[in-house]
Amino acid sequence: MNISFVIPCYNCEGYIQNNIYKLYKKLKSLQINYEIILIDDYSTDKTFLNLNKLKNNIPKLKILKNTKNFGKSFSLIKGTRASKYKHVVFIDCDLPYFKSIYSIIKYLKTNDMVIVNRRKRGSKLKSYKLNFYQLMRALLGYSINNFIRIWFNIDIRDTQAGLKGFVKPKNFSKIKFTSKRFFFDLELILLFYFSKKKIFSLQTVYFVPDEKSNINFFNLKKNYETLIELIKICMNYKLLNEKTNNFLR
Numbered sequence: 001m002n003i004s005f006v007i008p009c010y011n012c013e014g015y016i017q018n019n020i021y022k023l024y025k026k027l028k029s030l031q032i033n034y035e036i037i038l039i040d041d042y043s044t045d046k047t048f049l050n051l052n053k054l055k056n057n058i059p060k061l062k063i064l065k066n067t068k069n070f071g072k073s074f075s076l077i078k079g080t081r082a083s084k085y086k087h088v089v090f091i092d093c094d095l096p097y098f099k100s101i102y103s104i105i106k107y108l109k110t111n112d113m114v115i116v117n118r119r120k121r122g123s124k125l126k127s128y129k130l131n132f133y134q135l136m137r138a139l140l141g142y143s144i145n146n147f148i149r150i151w152f153n154i155d156i157r158d159t160q161a162g163l164k165g166f167v168k169p170k171n172f173s174k175i176k177f178t179s180k181r182f183f184f185d186l187e188l189i190l191l192f193y194f195s196k197k198k199i200f201s202l203q204t205v206y207f208v209p210d211e212k213s214n215i216n217f218f219n220l221k222k223n224y225e226t227l228i229e230l231i232k233i234c235m236n237y238k239l240l241n242e243k244t245n246n247f248l249r
Contacts, residue, residue: 001105002033003165004083008075009038009093013046017054019095024058026101035060037082038093039075042066071181073229081173090185092162100204104165112197113166115189119145119157122203144230148186151234154193156201159186163204166192178233182226187233 005023009016020036027034036058040048042065051063064082066075080088087108091101097116107114117123145158164185169175179187192199 001087001109002085003035003087003089003105003108004080004085004168005034005036005089005091006076006079006083007036007038007091007093008041008072008079009043009047009051010041010069010072011043011045011047012093013043013050016047016093017050019093020051020054020058020061022098023091023095023101026098030102030105032105033085035062035084037062037064037079039079040065041071041075042069073177073179073181073184073187076184077177080168083168086168087165088168089165090163094162097161097163097204100163100202103202103204104163107200107202108165108167110198111200113164113189113192113199114202115156115158115164115199116161116204117156117158117201118161118204120201120203124205152190154190156189156193156199158201159183159189161185161204178236179229181229183229183233186230190233 005027007020007023012019020038023036027036038051038061040051040063048063048065055061055063062082064078066078076090089101089104089108091097100116104114104116118125144160148159149155149157160183166188175191177184177187189199
């Protein structure tokens with residue numbers, strides 16, 4: 001298979017080099033044809049500098065930088081549009097589902113989309129001893145997923161997990177997405193779902209990121225923007241259905 005791995009990055013100077021080397025070694029062992037696309041979302045630390053240090057040691061590496069902090073969704077869309085292969089895999093830069101990479105690739109051979117599902121029977125959380133921040137993050141994610149499942153009446157219980165693969169639509173560059181900051185994963189899943197494409201849900205072993213994550217519950221501006229974006233996607237339900245008429249024909 002030819003696969004483009006798209007990885008959004010933001011303020012991860014402390015671990016990004018080690019994680020990309022770890023991913024590179026994994027992909028090399030799988031003997032697949034690949035490219036790694038890293039998108040720095042205007043980090044305020046040395047993330048971009050550290051990314052560029054990887055160029056000489058890791059082949060097939062493409063590094064992009066946003067002109068300001070646009071958000072995860074913007075970075076994923078930008079990276080996908082820059083990808084050269086029809087199979088695309090999204091991975092969070094902290095690699096929370098690293099052990100599931102091989103399974104994503106395996107099931108992507110016979111499905112249009114493969115998503116990690118933390119709610120699926122057999123999925124395991126590495127540690128149940130969560131601090132307050134981790135607990136709040138887990139509860140927030142669980143609440144959002146339940147709301148989405150009920151609102152859209154779909155049997156998909158995990159839309160935001162940071163590892164998923166899909167077959168890129170030929171007209172991807174022409175699709176105008178609603179999401180800019182956070183919910184591109186949801187929007188992409190909806191487009192595949194309403195187009196009646198094959199979506200495979202994969203069990204996984206995962207962890208909840210700690211305080212070093214760039215999610216900030218007390219950033220009122222970003223939280224407001226995230227909420228408004230979710231509401232827009234929900235209110236555009238009919239519009240999302242209309243989009244699928246020209247999607248993945």
